[in-house]
Amino acid sequence: MQGEGEGGCCLYSDVAIIGGGLAGLTLAALLAQRGQRVAVYEADRLGGKLRRLEVGGLSFDTGPSLFTFPGVWHRVLARLHEHSDPLNLRLLPGGLGIHHTPFGPVPLPVPPGHALYADWLRVCAAAAPVAPHLEILLTTPPRLTSAAFLRASAALARATGPHLTAEGWIRARRVHPALAHALRTHALNAGLPPADAPALYALLPALMAEQACRPAEGMGVLLDTLHRFCAARGVQFRGAELSGAVRRLDAASGTLTLDGGEVAQHDLLISAIDPARLAALRGLPVHSPVAQRTVSGVAVYAAFSQPVPLPATSILPPTHFATFRAAMRVGTLPPDTLALIHADGPRLAVLLTAPATARPLTPDHSWVRAQLARVETALGVPGLLASAVAVTALDPAHYAQGGHPGGAIYGLGFPAWRGGPLHPQPYRLHSRLWQVGTGVHPGGGIPAILGGALIVDELLADRSK
Ligand SMILES: Cc1cc2nc3c(=O)[nH]c(=O)nc-3n(C[C@H](O)[C@H](O)[C@H](O)COP(=O)(O)OP(=O)(O)OC[C@H]3O[C@@H](n4cnc5c(N)ncnc54)[C@H](O)[C@@H]3O)c2cc1C
Known part of the structure; x- marks a missing residue:
């Protein structure tokens, strides 16, 4: 095992990744491809926001539904020397x-x-x-x-x-x-x-x-594929059943304290969790002003006995963006919110945008009911959800459990002049502690977090030269 020593050697052969979402798994595969010994610590279930949910006997993939800028994924495959693409990406009908x-x-x-x-x-x-x-x-x-x-x-x-x-x-x-x-x-x-x-x-x-797509067999295939890439390269997993939840992290010594008090030491620690969560693990002050949080949501998954009579993707924007913006800033429920609707055979997913207040919002909450009725009216299918075999919802309280404060989908939002590719991108927090994931790419979905993993892999490789 070779760590960063006095002489400034930068080859980390033993790496811990905290968080087994898409970001952590992608970087784990990339580092293992370079011959590094990698352990992923996951507090709950691999996949983070992308996971599978059973509703009415049907399997739903939660979290992301649009796979954009597939060229970024192809770069991940190329770096892993994978010559075929198991995702079988298909353009979405209707873009x-x-x-x-x-x-x-x-x-x-x-x-x-x-x-x-x-x-x-x-x-x-x-x-x-x-x-x-x-x-x-x-x-x-x-x-x-x-x-x-x-x-x-x-x-x-x-x-x-x-x-x-x-x-x-x-x-x-x-x-x-x-x-x-x-x-x-x-x-x-x-x-x-x-x-x-x-x-x-x-x-x-x-x-x-023109290039919005999805794996032919659903987004869950992305999780399966990353998991397989990791396993094939010898990545070790510490999951919920094997106390993968990190409770304390000391960057200077590379030490992790796990649930139950077990201590593990690594040359390099990589956080693939929200920065506010990381700060708490490090015993640093946690600062996450509500006004800077990006939005959260209520994702409603409904199973039907027949194919849903709707196009693959429909979007219902808020009527007034200024009203919507004011509500998100103070954390109140907007009168009419953004709704993304995905129909796939007998499966229907409706994502209602909600403020990141960690609030429980079940399908029978009056605001959720009103927003779903607005969706049904706009799409010309009144009463559709009442005919579902089963309905389950994930809400800001759910997203807050393992993710960003308040359940924000994309971490903190910065002012426009610090956003997108112009934000500071603090990948390296300490010589032994780096970070990837949505917290480092506010507003980034899959392309930004896959891209961030490629960037960190390259930066770490450069340091070891
Ligand atoms: C409803 C919804 C719809 C979305 N739609 C899209 C879309 O259409 N297209 C798109 O590109 N993106 C979309 N996104 C965003 C996309 O899902 C995320 O960018 C991506 O999944 C985030 O991955 P991540 O690995 O950065 O974080 P996460 O998925 O949050 O993973 C972090 C992991 O860290 C674990 N963890 C936390 N604390 C600890 C600890 N102390 N110890 C160990 N493990 C810990 C968590 O359990 C979790 O598994 C959507 C997100 C949501 C919620």
Whole structure:
């Protein structure tokens, strides 16, 4: 075992990863591929926000449902020398889905012949210069010495400038209000309303509408695949049944204290958990102001006896983004919230955006009932959920258990000028303690956390040269 010693040697051969979500598993596989001995400590179940749930005899994959920027995943496969892709990614029928805006329905991508097609083409043209660079921004260490990173950042600055926020960029496009409303909705991919989200998020619909996909057998295959990649490379797992919950962490000595008091020591510790949770494990002050938290949600999973008569993806935005934003900031329930609806055979998933207050919100809560009725009315299927065989919901209280404070989906949101690829990305907290995951990539979904794992793998490899 070789650790970082007095002479500054940086080869870590024995690595502990705290958190077995997608970020922790991806980095575990990458480091094990380099021959490092890796142990993953997971407090609950591998997969974190992506896990399987049984509802009415059907298996549902919880958490992410859209797999975007698959090129980032292909880079993970290439680094692992995996020559075939077990995910069998399929383009989603209907792309990003129908957006039921107050100004009328908007399909994204807008198809030729549609009244909004010309406006959509202008949005796509404004976003296009970023397309060849986005994957680089997601996967390249943000170093001022990196020509690729600088070129990609410059392309982004040219396409978004002088607008800092998604709202500013969308207004400047002067598109039809229905299309503008649909674009604003996607700024919420940052977990932030459009007036707070970095301008990059306004470009995302144009950059990903043609390539939104999902594994043919469901998102759970991503978890299975990462698990298999780890196991094949000798990664050790400490799961719930083998006290994988870390209770204390000392970066200076590389020591973890587990549930039950067992102590484990490693050359290098990598946190793949929320930064506020990590701070608590280190005995540091925890600071997570509610106003900076990204949104949480109520995910409703319904099983039916027949295929659900809805398109694969429908989106119901809030009527007024300003009202929505005010509610999220103070932690109250908005009058009408963003709803993402995914239908897949007899399975229906409805994700209602809710403030990150760790609040329990069951399907019979009056706000949840009102939001679900709004969804049914907008989609023209009144009473649909009442005909479900079984319904189960995950709420902010659930997401808060193993994740970010309040159950925020994406950790803390920073001001627009520090968001997206421009945020500080504190991968290295101490010579023996690094971090990956959504906490390091506020607003990032799967592409950002897979990309973050590639970046940390590369930075660690460079240090060991
Ligand atoms: C409802 C919902 C919908 C989403 N939709 C999309 C989507 O469509 N597309 C997309 O790209 N992204 C989406 N996301 C985001 C995506 O799911 C996350 O970015 C990703 O799953 C986060 O992975 P992670 O590994 O960073 O964190 P997590 O999944 O939170 O994993 C952290 C792990 O650490 C463990 N842990 C915590 N504390 C400890 C401890 N003390 N000791 C040991 N282990 C610990 C937890 O149990 C957990 O397993 C969605 C998220 C949600 C919740």
